[in-house]
Amino acid sequence: MKNQPKSAYVHIPFCTQICYYCDFAKVFIKNQPVDAYVATLLGEFELAEISELETLYIGGGTPTALSAAQLDRLLAGLTQNLALEKLQEFTVEANPGDLTDEKIAVLKKNHVNRVSLGVQTFNDKLLKKIGRSHTSQDVFDTITKLRAAGFDNITIDLIYALPSQTLADVKRDIEILLQLDLPHVALYSLILENHTIFMNKMRRGKLDLPDEEADFEMYNAIIDCLEKAGYAHYEISNFGKEGYESKHNLMYWQNAEYYGFGAGASGYVNGVRYKNHGPIHHYLETIDKKVTQEKLSQKEQMEEELFLGLRKKSGVNTQAFTEKFGQDFDKIYGQTVSTLIDKKLLERSHDSIFMTRQGLMLGNDVFEAFLLD
Numbered sequence: 121m122k123n124q125p126k127s128a129y130v131h132i133p134f135c136t137q138i139c140y141y142c143d144f145a146k147v148f149i150k151n152q153p154v155d156a157y158v159a160t161l162l163g164e165f166e167l168a169e170i171s172e173l174e175t176l177y178i179g180g181g182t183p184t185a186l187s188a189a190q191l192d193r194l195l196a197g198l199t200q201n202l203a204l205e206k207l208q209e210f211t212v213e214a215n216p217g218d219l220t221d222e223k224i225a226v227l228k229k230n231h232v233n234r235v236s237l238g239v240q241t242f243n244d245k246l247l248k249k250i251g252r253s254h255t256s257q258d259v260f261d262t263i264t265k266l267r268a269a270g271f272d273n274i275t276i277d278l279i280y281a282l283p284s285q286t287l288a289d290v291k292r293d294i295e296i297l298l299q300l301d302l303p304h305v306a307l308y309s310l311i312l313e314n315h316t317i318f319m320n321k322m323r324r325g326k327l328d329l330p331d332e333e334a335d336f337e338m339y340n341a342i343i344d345c346l347e348k349a350g351y352a353h354y355e356i357s358n359f360g361k362e363g364y365e366s367k368h369n370l371m372y373w374q375n376a377e378y379y380g381f382g383a384g385a386s387g388y389v390n391g392v393r394y395k396n397h398g399p400i401h402h403y404l405e406t407i408d409k410k411v412t413q414e415k416l417s418q419k420e421q422m423e424e425e426l427f428l429g430l431r432k433k434s435g436v437n438t439q440a441f442t443e444k445f446g447q448d449f450d451k452i453y454g455q456t457v458s459t460l461i462d463k464k465l466l467e468r469s470h471d472s473i474f475m476t477r478q479g480l481m482l483g484n485d486v487f488e489a490f491l492l493d
Contacts, residue, residue: 126174127371131382132183137253149185158190160404161382162197175209175368184218188226195230209234209367216262217254224269234273235266242296246282275304281335282310290338294345303364307342308357309335336481356431356480375428419492426490435474456489
């Protein structure tokens, strides 16, 4: 039997508010069958007969939108048959303001050792503008409570290039982050997705977004500030102090296989990428939770290895690539690499290729260059 994945992602699709930029599989929690969902999800997890994981990640939606009792049932059910000494990183996403003392105690009791807070910005006016219900004070209070409960591995998400946001606003967010002395942060440029409030506003010409030049300027300022403060820029959007890089996310970028559980979750097992039913009632009612399954060809596997690997600052090891796929990397991609090096988007050192700072900003152009006809 093939090696089983050592990572799992679990999706909780409920939210206490719907943000204006979000297109993830989620619903407003009121009047939803939350207990039935937790029971079904635990049933799906049990069927996989997992006894050992190195990383477990619960995302959403908002996992902490569940009540303390529901959260306890979920976390206890997921970990009851796991070899806990092997579980290196157990992350739960949380909203500042959602995390009561009772819920923090539930996280602690159930072996969670990493908490990811959806902060987005510390600017209260901007938070309102993007549809968030928390305030910057909620963030500070939540971090204080988590630290008091013994959590030191706390990461936050920030978004830049928000409507009407300036470079000074972004620098202020970074300043506050540095004052909080958190070990990890993920920073994403705002992306407009279909079927979101922001996309509808933009189509009506009612969204004042920074232009591409301002976006690049913000990204450059973020990298400079965080690297100067001792954070390793180990992936396009992720910065961590030594030892605090996200093990779960690194697993994705190393193109490893993983389980996906819950409505709308994706997984990658035995060379097959799959996606579960997204609408909650479909997920609850079907015996087979998977709505799509796709066996990847070697060409697709090679392309994914490059797209995902190049997201990392360390890039892709060409020797390891050749060994993994039994294909000479330089024979297939040598010309592409040379062209990208000439354009100053890629660098090569010994057996590794990795993106320059310019390349990181124009990542999609780099990825597209590696698509084989």
